[in-house]
Amino acid sequence: MIDSEDPLVWAEGIKEVWKKDRETRLQEAELLRSSYKKNYSWAKQSKDLVEKMVNIVNQGMYFGGNFAADLCIFVFISNQ
Numbered sequence: 001m002i003d004s005e006d007p008l009v010w011a012e013g014i015k016e017v018w019k020k021d022r023e024t025r026l027q028e029a030e031l032l033r034s035s036y037k038k039n040y041s042w043a044k045q046s047k048d049l050v051e052k053m054v055n056i057v058n059q060g061m062y063f064g065g066n067f068a069a070d071l072c073i074f075v076f077i078s079n080q
Contacts, residue, residue: 001032052078
């Protein structure tokens, strides 16, 4: 993993990956996919969003009367 916003750092990291043999790259890619799946689940993120939406509707938490806009504001505020 590369912890940088600098494109030159990313380019160097990519070059390092390509220096590795194919089997090593495949193993590392699989490990990364497995790790990512554990931390970021579409099912869980979708469930959490639906729960937030239900709470908004049930609590009558409207900021201005436009549900779509209110939902965006609520999700933004919730993620701060």
